[in-house]
Amino acid sequence: MSTVRAAPAVRIKMSRDTSQGFYPGPDEEKPATIRVECYAGHRADVAPVRFFIGQRAIEVSEIIDRWLDPVHSYFKLRGEDGGIYILRHDQVADTWEMILFDSGTRLETRLSST
Numbered sequence: 001m002s003t004v005r006a007a008p009a010v011r012i013k014m015s016r017d018t019s020q021g022f023y024p025g026p027d028e029e030k031p032a033t034i035r036v037e038c039y040a041g042h043r044a045d046v047a048p049v050r051f052f053i054g055q056r057a058i059e060v061s062e063i064i065d066r067w068l069d070p071v072h073s074y075f076k077l078r079g080e081d082g083g084i085y086i087l088r089h090d091q092v093a094d095t096w097e098m099i100l101f102d103s104g105t106r107l108e109t110r111l112s113s114t
Helices: none
Strands: 003-006 010-013 032-040 046-053 058-066 072-079 084-090 096-100
Touching: 003 096, 032 096, 046 072, 046 084, 046 096
Parallel strands: none
Antiparallel strands: 003 032, 010 032, 032 046, 046 058, 058 072, 072 084, 084 096
């Protein structure tokens, strides 16, 4: 039987780029919280199905890519909002970070393979 579990929330720093929708203010970057809900299949693989930036919920419409390093799992996702996100899961600490966001509104900076 599969389950959806919520991973612990972590604090991340958001971009100052106003086109990304996360402009924190004129003087300093302010962290926001990210919480990830995952699908755990019969092999206990973890795959994000929904994540939260503050109170905003973003459903995962597609997992574009995923890869591993010795400590982290990375997921390149398309959200239901059309944005491309890269989330990193620290497997030891069981925490999540959003390490990249591309709104897709500026064609010249759009990520490849999206």
